[in-house]
Amino acid sequence: MVFICRQCGTCCMFMGDYISIEHQNGPFEFACESVSTGTPFIASIDEDKREIFLDTTFSDLHPTACRFLRPDGDHIRCTIHESSPCQCKFYRCVVMKIFDKDGIPVGFVNGNLSLHSDDLHLRALWEEAGRKISLRSDDAEIQLQQYLADKGYRIE
Ligand code: SF4
Ligand code: SF4
Structure with a gap:
Protein backbone atom coordinates (compact mmCIF):
# COMPACT_ATOMS: atom_id res chain seq x y z
CA MET A 1 0.00 0.00 0.00
CA PHE A 90 10.75 7.59 7.30
CA TYR A 91 8.28 6.40 9.93
CA ARG A 92 5.14 4.81 8.51
CA CYS A 93 2.42 3.91 11.00
CA VAL A 94 0.65 1.46 8.68
CA VAL A 95 2.25 -0.51 5.84
CA MET A 96 -0.22 -3.41 5.78
CA LYS A 97 -3.87 -3.67 6.72
CA ILE A 98 -4.85 -7.30 7.32
CA PHE A 99 -8.34 -8.73 6.74
CA ASP A 100 -9.63 -12.25 7.39
CA LYS A 101 -11.33 -14.37 4.70
CA ASP A 102 -14.65 -12.65 5.45
CA GLY A 103 -13.14 -9.21 4.90
CA ILE A 104 -13.11 -8.35 8.62
CA PRO A 105 -10.10 -6.19 9.60
CA VAL A 106 -7.98 -8.17 12.06
CA GLY A 107 -4.81 -6.13 12.39
CA PHE A 108 -2.22 -3.88 10.86
CA VAL A 109 1.56 -3.71 10.55
CA ASN A 110 3.63 -0.56 10.98
CA GLY A 111 6.79 0.51 9.18
CA ASN A 112 8.96 -1.28 11.75
CA LEU A 113 7.19 -4.49 10.71
CA SER A 114 5.47 -4.82 14.08
CA LEU A 115 2.05 -6.45 14.06
CA HIS A 116 -0.80 -4.83 15.99
CA SER A 117 -3.63 -7.33 16.42
CA ASP A 118 -5.79 -8.98 19.07
CA ASP A 119 -6.25 -12.05 16.86
CA LEU A 120 -4.29 -14.84 18.57
CA HIS A 121 -4.16 -17.01 15.44
CA LEU A 122 -2.76 -14.14 13.39
CA ARG A 123 -0.25 -13.29 16.10
CA ALA A 124 0.98 -16.89 16.18
CA LEU A 125 1.29 -16.88 12.38
CA TRP A 126 3.24 -13.63 12.49
CA GLU A 127 5.71 -15.11 14.97
CA GLU A 128 6.06 -18.17 12.78
CA ALA A 129 6.68 -15.95 9.74
CA GLY A 130 9.28 -13.99 11.71
CA ARG A 131 11.23 -17.19 12.30
CA LYS A 132 11.22 -18.04 8.59
CA ILE A 133 11.72 -14.62 7.02
CA SER A 134 14.60 -12.26 7.76
CA LEU A 135 13.02 -8.95 8.71
CA ARG A 136 16.24 -7.25 7.58
CA SER A 137 15.93 -8.40 4.02
CA ASP A 138 14.96 -5.78 1.43
CA ASP A 139 11.83 -7.65 0.43
CA ALA A 140 10.74 -8.66 3.95
CA GLU A 141 7.51 -6.69 3.63
CA ILE A 142 6.57 -8.45 0.39
CA GLN A 143 7.50 -11.88 1.78
CA LEU A 144 5.38 -11.29 4.89
CA GLN A 145 2.43 -10.18 2.78
CA GLN A 146 2.76 -13.31 0.67
CA TYR A 147 3.06 -15.49 3.77
CA LEU A 148 -0.21 -14.15 5.18
CA ALA A 149 -1.95 -14.28 1.79
CA ASP A 150 -1.00 -17.96 1.49
CA LYS A 151 -2.71 -18.54 4.86
CA GLY A 152 -5.97 -16.98 3.60
CA TYR A 153 -5.63 -13.39 4.78
CA ARG A 154 -6.24 -10.42 2.51
CA ILE A 155 -3.66 -7.65 2.66
CA GLU A 156 -4.10 -4.04 1.60
S1 SF4 B 1 8.57 12.70 17.17
FE1 SF4 B 1 7.08 13.64 15.79
S2 SF4 B 1 7.01 15.79 16.35
FE2 SF4 B 1 8.86 14.94 17.24
S3 SF4 B 1 10.48 15.33 15.76
FE3 SF4 B 1 9.68 13.30 15.31
S4 SF4 B 1 8.07 13.64 13.75
FE4 SF4 B 1 8.53 15.63 14.73
S1 SF4 C 1 0.32 8.11 13.33
FE1 SF4 C 1 0.68 7.77 11.12
S2 SF4 C 1 -0.69 9.20 10.07
FE2 SF4 C 1 -0.49 9.91 12.21
S3 SF4 C 1 1.22 11.37 12.17
FE3 SF4 C 1 2.07 9.38 12.69
S4 SF4 C 1 2.75 8.50 10.73
FE4 SF4 C 1 1.32 10.19 10.26
Whole structure:
Protein backbone atom coordinates (compact mmCIF):
# COMPACT_ATOMS: atom_id res chain seq x y z
CA MET A 1 0.00 0.00 0.00
CA VAL A 2 1.11 3.58 -0.58
CA PHE A 3 1.57 5.27 2.76
CA ILE A 4 0.23 8.79 3.19
CA CYS A 5 0.76 10.45 6.56
CA ARG A 6 -2.47 12.14 7.69
CA GLN A 7 -0.53 14.30 10.15
CA CYS A 8 -2.70 13.12 13.02
CA GLY A 9 0.23 13.30 15.46
CA THR A 10 -0.65 9.98 17.14
CA CYS A 11 2.80 8.49 16.66
CA CYS A 12 4.47 11.51 18.31
CA MET A 13 2.24 11.68 21.39
CA PHE A 14 4.58 9.51 23.48
CA MET A 15 7.89 10.59 21.96
CA GLY A 16 8.74 13.19 24.58
CA ASP A 17 11.37 10.94 26.16
CA TYR A 18 12.82 9.92 22.81
CA ILE A 19 13.43 13.32 21.24
CA SER A 20 15.34 15.11 23.94
CA ILE A 21 16.23 18.81 23.84
CA GLU A 22 19.75 19.34 25.24
CA HIS A 23 20.17 23.11 24.68
CA GLN A 24 18.33 25.98 23.10
CA ASN A 25 20.78 27.60 20.65
CA GLY A 26 18.50 30.40 19.51
CA PRO A 27 14.85 31.40 19.46
CA PHE A 28 14.02 28.67 16.92
CA GLU A 29 17.02 26.34 17.08
CA PHE A 30 17.70 23.50 19.51
CA ALA A 31 20.51 20.98 20.04
CA CYS A 32 18.71 17.65 20.42
CA GLU A 33 19.33 13.94 20.68
CA SER A 34 17.35 11.12 19.21
CA VAL A 35 17.58 8.96 22.33
CA SER A 36 16.84 5.54 20.83
CA THR A 37 19.87 5.77 18.51
CA GLY A 38 21.96 8.23 20.56
CA THR A 39 22.14 10.50 17.50
CA PRO A 40 22.58 14.25 18.04
CA PHE A 41 20.82 16.61 15.66
CA ILE A 42 20.01 20.30 15.34
CA ALA A 43 16.29 21.02 15.29
CA SER A 44 15.25 24.21 13.50
CA ILE A 45 11.63 25.18 13.71
CA ASP A 46 10.24 25.34 10.15
CA GLU A 47 9.71 28.95 9.15
CA ASP A 48 6.02 28.45 8.42
CA LYS A 49 5.42 26.81 11.84
CA ARG A 50 7.11 29.30 14.13
CA GLU A 51 3.89 30.97 15.14
CA ILE A 52 2.21 27.72 16.22
CA PHE A 53 5.44 26.58 17.93
CA LEU A 54 5.44 29.60 20.22
CA ASP A 55 2.10 28.57 21.72
CA THR A 56 3.13 25.91 24.28
CA THR A 57 -0.39 25.15 25.56
CA PHE A 58 -0.44 21.77 23.78
CA SER A 59 2.97 20.76 25.17
CA ASP A 60 1.95 21.80 28.66
CA LEU A 61 -1.23 19.71 28.43
CA HIS A 62 0.57 16.69 26.93
CA PRO A 63 3.89 16.25 28.76
CA THR A 64 4.58 12.85 27.12
CA ALA A 65 4.32 14.27 23.60
CA CYS A 66 7.35 15.30 21.57
CA ARG A 67 8.18 18.90 22.45
CA PHE A 68 8.02 19.85 18.76
CA LEU A 69 4.44 18.71 18.21
CA ARG A 70 1.75 21.36 17.82
CA PRO A 71 -1.93 21.52 16.78
CA ASP A 72 -2.56 23.36 13.53
CA GLY A 73 -6.21 23.53 12.50
CA ASP A 74 -7.46 19.96 11.94
CA HIS A 75 -3.93 18.52 12.11
CA ILE A 76 -1.29 17.94 14.72
CA ARG A 77 2.01 18.73 13.08
CA CYS A 78 5.71 18.26 13.57
CA THR A 79 7.16 21.79 13.66
CA ILE A 80 10.65 20.58 12.66
CA HIS A 81 9.64 18.61 9.61
CA GLU A 82 12.69 19.73 7.60
CA SER A 83 15.27 19.01 10.31
CA SER A 84 13.63 16.05 12.12
CA PRO A 85 15.74 12.89 12.56
CA CYS A 86 15.58 10.33 9.76
CA GLN A 87 13.65 7.76 11.80
CA CYS A 88 10.87 10.34 12.09
CA LYS A 89 10.99 11.19 8.38
CA PHE A 90 10.75 7.59 7.30
CA TYR A 91 8.28 6.40 9.93
CA ARG A 92 5.14 4.81 8.51
CA CYS A 93 2.42 3.91 11.00
CA VAL A 94 0.65 1.46 8.68
CA VAL A 95 2.25 -0.51 5.84
CA MET A 96 -0.22 -3.41 5.78
CA LYS A 97 -3.87 -3.67 6.72
CA ILE A 98 -4.85 -7.30 7.32
CA PHE A 99 -8.34 -8.73 6.74
CA ASP A 100 -9.63 -12.25 7.39
CA LYS A 101 -11.33 -14.37 4.70
CA ASP A 102 -14.65 -12.65 5.45
CA GLY A 103 -13.14 -9.21 4.90
CA ILE A 104 -13.11 -8.35 8.62
CA PRO A 105 -10.10 -6.19 9.60
CA VAL A 106 -7.98 -8.17 12.06
CA GLY A 107 -4.81 -6.13 12.39
CA PHE A 108 -2.22 -3.88 10.86
CA VAL A 109 1.56 -3.71 10.55
CA ASN A 110 3.63 -0.56 10.98
CA GLY A 111 6.79 0.51 9.18
CA ASN A 112 8.96 -1.28 11.75
CA LEU A 113 7.19 -4.49 10.71
CA SER A 114 5.47 -4.82 14.08
CA LEU A 115 2.05 -6.45 14.06
CA HIS A 116 -0.80 -4.83 15.99
CA SER A 117 -3.63 -7.33 16.42
CA ASP A 118 -5.79 -8.98 19.07
CA ASP A 119 -6.25 -12.05 16.86
CA LEU A 120 -4.29 -14.84 18.57
CA HIS A 121 -4.16 -17.01 15.44
CA LEU A 122 -2.76 -14.14 13.39
CA ARG A 123 -0.25 -13.29 16.10
CA ALA A 124 0.98 -16.89 16.18
CA LEU A 125 1.29 -16.88 12.38
CA TRP A 126 3.24 -13.63 12.49
CA GLU A 127 5.71 -15.11 14.97
CA GLU A 128 6.06 -18.17 12.78
CA ALA A 129 6.68 -15.95 9.74
CA GLY A 130 9.28 -13.99 11.71
CA ARG A 131 11.23 -17.19 12.30
CA LYS A 132 11.22 -18.04 8.59
CA ILE A 133 11.72 -14.62 7.02
CA SER A 134 14.60 -12.26 7.76
CA LEU A 135 13.02 -8.95 8.71
CA ARG A 136 16.24 -7.25 7.58
CA SER A 137 15.93 -8.40 4.02
CA ASP A 138 14.96 -5.78 1.43
CA ASP A 139 11.83 -7.65 0.43
CA ALA A 140 10.74 -8.66 3.95
CA GLU A 141 7.51 -6.69 3.63
CA ILE A 142 6.57 -8.45 0.39
CA GLN A 143 7.50 -11.88 1.78
CA LEU A 144 5.38 -11.29 4.89
CA GLN A 145 2.43 -10.18 2.78
CA GLN A 146 2.76 -13.31 0.67
CA TYR A 147 3.06 -15.49 3.77
CA LEU A 148 -0.21 -14.15 5.18
CA ALA A 149 -1.95 -14.28 1.79
CA ASP A 150 -1.00 -17.96 1.49
CA LYS A 151 -2.71 -18.54 4.86
CA GLY A 152 -5.97 -16.98 3.60
CA TYR A 153 -5.63 -13.39 4.78
CA ARG A 154 -6.24 -10.42 2.51
CA ILE A 155 -3.66 -7.65 2.66
CA GLU A 156 -4.10 -4.04 1.60
S1 SF4 B 1 2.75 8.50 10.73
FE1 SF4 B 1 2.07 9.38 12.69
S2 SF4 B 1 1.22 11.37 12.17
FE2 SF4 B 1 1.32 10.19 10.26
S3 SF4 B 1 -0.69 9.20 10.07
FE3 SF4 B 1 0.68 7.77 11.12
S4 SF4 B 1 0.32 8.11 13.33
FE4 SF4 B 1 -0.49 9.91 12.21
S1 SF4 C 1 10.48 15.33 15.76
FE1 SF4 C 1 8.53 15.63 14.73
S2 SF4 C 1 8.07 13.64 13.75
FE2 SF4 C 1 9.68 13.30 15.31
S3 SF4 C 1 8.57 12.70 17.17
FE3 SF4 C 1 8.86 14.94 17.24
S4 SF4 C 1 7.01 15.79 16.35
FE4 SF4 C 1 7.08 13.64 15.79
